[in-house]
Amino acid sequence: MNQTSSPEIVIGATSAFEAFDEFLSTHSFSRIFIVVDENTLRHCLPRLMHETANLEGAEIIELESGEENKVIDVCTQVWRVLGELGADRQSLVVNLGGGVITDLGGFVAATFKRGIAFVNVPTTLLAMIDAACGGKTGVDLDHLKNEVGVFAYPRRVYIDPYFLHTLPKRELLSGFAEACKHALIADAAYWELLCLTDPGNAEHWEHIIARSVEIKQAITDADPFEKDLRRILNFGHTIGHAFETYFLEQSQNTLLHGEAVAAGMICETLLSVKYAGLDEEVAAQITTQLARRFPVVNFDASAGERLVEIMRHDKKNADGKIKCSLLAGIGKPVAGVEVSAGDLIQVMNQYRLEFVI
Ligand SMILES: NC(=O)c1ccc[n+]([C@@H]2O[C@H](COP(=O)([O-])OP(=O)(O)OC[C@H]3O[C@@H](n4cnc5c(N)ncnc54)[C@H](O)[C@@H]3O)[C@@H](O)[C@H]2O)c1
Ligand SMILES: [Zn+2]
Incomplete structure (x- = not known):
């Protein structure tokens, strides 16, 4: 069994x-x-x-x-x-x-x-x-x-x-994106530590792994079958998964999960300002830190509609509605926020303009 x-x-x-x-x-x-x-x-x-x-x-x-x-x-x-x-x-x-x-x-x-x-x-x-x-x-x-x-x-x-x-450095950095997610949804002090950490040269992996595992386990224990609370672990993933699928479809299989999630977290941090009341300065600190560390995800200006369609078909969404887990602050996640297609396209465009082009 x-x-x-x-x-x-x-x-x-x-x-x-x-x-x-x-x-x-x-x-x-x-x-x-x-x-x-x-x-x-x-x-x-x-x-x-x-x-x-x-x-x-x-x-x-x-x-x-x-x-x-x-x-x-x-x-x-x-x-x-x-x-x-x-x-x-x-x-x-x-x-x-x-x-x-x-x-x-x-x-x-x-x-x-x-x-x-x-x-x-x-x-x-x-x-x-x-x-x-x-x-x-x-x-x-x-x-x-x-x-x-x-x-x-x-x-x-x-x-x-x-x-x-x-482990190749690129793979290490991909995992580091998930550590950043754990910090952003659960622990401001852990986020500060990660901001000071060079993932290519970290000496305290054991501590980082332990803190991340602790955060993930506390959330999954409270909601093992992903009915409710566990959705906060999806921060960055509604848009991140869409990037991953889009790149797979385009046969540009060069995007790692963490790279997609890092870009997704930047976009969803921008959404958090409008939908979850995240302070603009805090949002800017988060997006700057993430953009500094992770490679940009470079997609066409015309990709917006397709990316939104992919999000509509995500198994975590229902009735064609697109829901994101956002941040009201660092360590203050808000799950299941319905977001409009127009705003999704707008933040993805903003990401392209600010960080890609
Ligand atoms: N089940 C879940 O909750 C969950 C959560 C997040 C991601 N995932 C899944 O995890 C997968 C991505 O995992 P990943 O990033 O570990 O990728 P991966 O398993 O493809 O490993 C990345 C690469 O590193 C190599 N490798 C692994 N360990 C190594 C080591 N110690 N030294 C040298 N090379 C090593 C692998 O052979 C591979 O080439 C995706 O399929 C994703 O959907 C699942
Ligand atoms: Zn993930």
Whole structure:
């Protein structure tokens, strides 16, 4: 049966794997399967195996990296391999990778034989503070992100910040956008800390990961099935997801999730002034900080209508209405604010004029 309560999350270089080893020694899994991609196979698997003796003998299932592989066909291949290798309901799946691996591997485990146990060992900053912890699993369908999936929590999440050493800087920055989101929706002091942090050269990842995980977990625990409160985690994501889908459609697959969300947060901060009473000076401080750190998302002036159409079809919206989670202040989120198409187009144009052109 799939786990329905939030998992224990252990963060710490080596201490995470001591805890994982202990977990494995106190559970008798019939077989263990480790899902990796070619990058985590090379950079992360040796350390995991070295630090976690009880993983000896585990089967490795290697997938091709990349969002384009987060699709049902790949799940089918993994379900087949699990079946062929004799996985049963007492088996364990370990997802070692970024959000693509934890989303897909979690979905595969949560649906195989109606659900077998899985553990996430996230290896990107984005997966550590977001994808691996919240209990959402799934895959994309025809360019629609996360269109098919289930809510299912991993049994445990083990986070070793050491893995960030080999992560490309662009990927690191993408995860940093989610940390900024956590700060903006929940904690002004954390936002101040992030404003002073150089993500390319940070020494306190463990602290950043811990604070972000704490914020995300407090919100998801209060609303595990995304009925209400959890929507505040969507700050920056209504517009951010539209950018992501738009770029996928244009086959300009060069936009990372965090890059799209950073641009989305800038636009939604501008909307917050009109729709949530956010102070203009605070809004300017937020947009300046975000624009300084994250690459601009460069889209055509004619893209506005299509972007709005994509937002209307977002699974989080209903009746053709577009809702955003905005900010009344730093740490003061307001969920479910209905926004007009005209204002969405206007802020996206403002973003283009101020930050792109
Ligand atoms: N389930 C959720 O709640 C949730 C939340 C946010 C994002 N997501 C999903 O997460 C996905 C994005 O995740 P991501 O940004 O981690 O991308 P990713 O999984 O594609 O990883 C990014 C790249 O880094 C490589 N990599 C991973 N760890 C590495 C390491 N330690 N060293 C070197 N290379 C490494 C990967 O092979 C890949 O090429 C998207 O599909 C998104 O929809 C899910
Ligand atoms: Zn996100």
